[in-house]
Amino acid sequence: MIMKRLHILPTGTEIFLPVGSPLTEVDYESSHRLIPFGCRSGACGACVIEVLEGLGSLGEPDDDELDFLEDLGRTGGSHRLACQCRLQGDATIRVADTT
Template identity: 85%
Template sequence: MTLKKLTILPTGTEILLPAGSPLTEVEYETPQRLIPFGCRSGSCGACVIEVLEGSGSLGEPDHDELDFLEDLGRTGGHHRLACQCRLRGDATVRVADDI
């Protein structure tokens, strides 16, 4: 099993997850609520993250995710819905509300 590292800012918490894991697994790896997951289906926007490093490591966003991010005013390609991402390589993210 290959582990990949997700670093979550501003805390700098590093979490190791098996390659291909959904980012929702973060909830089970630490007692802290590092990413505020809501619906887990990409329709509430609670889990918007800014990808600082490793955007290719989170998979490609689909059209619905991109449309919803645009509705939220999160354009430019650096934001994602964490609930729609799978960790395929190391990445560093920041919860968008902490910016």
């Protein structure tokens, strides 16, 4: 099984997940709430992340995700909804401030 590294800021935590794993799997790899997940279906915005390295390692966002991110004011291409991402390669993300 090929594992890839997900570096999560601001905690500095590194998690290793199998290739193709949804980022929601981090909930099962740590006792800490590293990424706040709400609905897990891309409708609430609780899991907005900023991708600092490895944007292409999280799969391509679909039009619904891009539209929702725009509604949230997260344009520019470096933000994603973690619940919609699948880890394909190493990546570094920062949990976005949703306040």
